[in-house]
Amino acid sequence: MQQETQFAIRLATPEDYDELCRVLEEGDAHHRQALPHIYRRPAGPARSRDYVLGIIHSKEAALFLAEVDGQDKPVIGAVHIATRETPDIALLVPRRYAVVENLIVSRAHRRSGIGRALMAQAHQWALTRGVTEVELTVWEFNAEAIAFYGELGYRPSRLKMGKTLREG
Numbered sequence: 075m076q077q078e079t080q081f082a083i084r085l086a087t088p089e090d091y092d093e094l095c096r097v098l099e100e101g102d103a104h105h106r107q108a109l110p111h112i113y114r115r116p117a118g119p120a121r122s123r124d125y126v127l128g129i130i131h132s133k134e135a136a137l138f139l140a141e142v143d144g145q146d147k148p149v150i151g152a153v154h155i156a157t158r159e160t161p162d163i164a165l166l167v168p169r170r171y172a173v174v175e176n177l178i179v180s181r182a183h184r185r186s187g188i189g190r191a192l193m194a195q196a197h198q199w200a201l202t203r204g205v206t207e208v209e210l211t212v213w214e215f216n217a218e219a220i221a222f223y224g225e226l227g228y229r230p231s232r233l234k235m236g237k238t239l240r241e242g
């Protein structure tokens with residue numbers, strides 16, 4: 075375990091946009107490297123300002139940041155969580171649940187409790203909205219993330235499969 079990092083968690087504000095994009099780019103680069111046929115480098119910021127502001131202003135989503143005081147680039151992690159409802163299909167039991175859309179902790183600050191604290195904050199946010207189930211998606215290549223989520227009690231619930239088709 076690395077040396078303990080002193081950090082605070084708070085809701086993101088519009089002023090956090092540039093710092094958030096900087097942190098998200100680190101996770102995006104990891105995904106681009108592993109899955110270049112799916113992820114590409116954007117010409118601009120990691121996420122559009124409208125996309126981020128939509129999350130910040132949504133009543134059905136939250137964006138929490140982990141930051142360290144006294145640093146030039148204080149944001150060292152983020153979690154985006156949103157509530158969802160099942161579609162109105164007779165087969166499905168109506169339910170409201172939350173989805174962790176994104177979790178990122180800067181590589182230099184991993185294994186110092188930041189990811190756990192961000193997830194605990196996301197879980198608390200869901201509970202205050204009457205939501206008791208949280209789902210997330212993690213790519214199979216990302217063994218570190220799979221192990222982390224497993225330590226938090228997450229278990230596989232479905233398997234998504236794909237196949238690349240070739241002509242001829």
